[in-house]
Amino acid sequence: MDTVTKTLTPAARSSDPAVPTGPAPSGAPSGAPARPSRAEAEAAVRVLLGYIGDDPDREGLLDTPRRVVSAFDELYGGxxxxxxxxxxxxxxxxxxxxxxxxxxxxxxxxxxxxxxxxxxxxxxxxxxxxxxxxxxxxxxxxxxxxxxxxxxxxxxxxxxxxxxxxxxxxxxxxxxxxxxxxxxxxxxxxxxxxxxxxxxxxxxxxxxxxxxxxxxxxxxxxxx
The missing domain is CATH 3.30.1130.10 (GTP cyclohydrolase I, C-terminal domain/NADPH-dependent 7-cyano-7-deazaguanine reductase, N-terminal domain)
Structure with missing residues (x-):
């Protein structure tokens, strides 16, 4: 079978998803700010939990920031x-x-x-x-x-x-x-x-x- 594979330039290839900080992710709008760290993202989830009126320090929510950020990594992996x-x-x-x-x-x-x-x-x-x-x-x-x-x-x-x-x-x-x-x-x-x-x-x-x-x-x- 005759196949053709097109090779994209290194600059066009996606960034390493394991890197928590650095330039804006591939596909982000031009001029987007640098990607926040995972710790900053988890802290933001804690703020939102407090904003809706819940206690981010109660037992059921202690691990929620980590889970939410992990879910975001999957849901927005594109x-x-x-x-x-x-x-x-x-x-x-x-x-x-x-x-x-x-x-x-x-x-x-x-x-x-x-x-x-x-x-x-x-x-x-x-x-x-x-x-x-x-x-x-x-x-x-x-x-x-x-x-x-x-x-x-x-x-x-x-x-x-x-x-x-x-x-x-x-x-x-x-x-x-x-x-x-x-x-x-x-x-x-x-x-x-x-x-x-x-x-x-x-x-x-x-x-x-x-x-x-x-x-x-x-x-x-x-x-x-």
Whole structure:
């Protein structure tokens, strides 16, 4: 099997997640401050525990700051990863296949940047390959990396499309995200069950309404 692996420059590779301090994490906005130490992060959790009216020194909360920071390391691990690396390796043994490749119903979870509350849903990603395809699990990996950052659903959709389009250079990319936002269902208007749907298209999917419709039919009904 003929495979191609693209090598990113050292500067583009993610920083070591074990390092507690130093420059802003990979993927952080330009000009972001240096990453605080773990001790500073745990102290901040203690402040928040006191702010909500609880006692951070009571038995049940003594280890909570450490647990919260460990959870943050996992939930926001996308800042320390490069999504392009997941798409480095492609495969050419696809015969004459040049039609849509669709991976649908990919579960994901993220956190909104406005309230740091979760939003959970499913992603559907399709692309029209040019001679080469990428491993199907790698598409899910790209979604996870971007989702494990503070997000809006609109930007998450855009980042997934842009990364696949830039690295794979297919004839077109189509993405649909469906999610329930707890910042809407658990607070504020408290509308449980409301879903937000976002879509974005490039190439053939953007320019040909028929291809857009075929993608949507495949997502909804499994038929093109």
């Amino acid at each position: 800042y320390r990863e490069q999504p392009g690396e997941a798409l480095e390796r492609t495969f050419s043994e696809i015969g004459t296949y040049d039609d849509i490749v669709l991976v649908r119903d990919i579960p994901f979870s993220s956190h909104c940047e406005h309230h740091m509350m979760p939003f959970v849903g499913r992603a559907h990603v399709g692309y029209l390959p040019v001679e080469r395809v990428v491993g199907l699990s790698k598409i899910a990996r790209v979604i996870d990396i971007f989702a494990r950052r503070l997000q809006t659903q609109e930007r998450l959709s855009s980042e997934i499309v842009t990364e696949i389009d830039t690295v794979l250079k297919p004839r077109g990319v189509a993405v649909m995200l469906e999610a329930e936002h707890t910042c809407m269902s658990m607070r504020g208007v408290a509308k449980v069950g409301s879903r937000t749907i976002t879509t974005q298209f490039t190439g053939v999917f953007r320019d040909d309404p028929g291809e857009q419709l075929r993608f949507l039919n495949l997502v909804r009904n499994g038929i093109g």
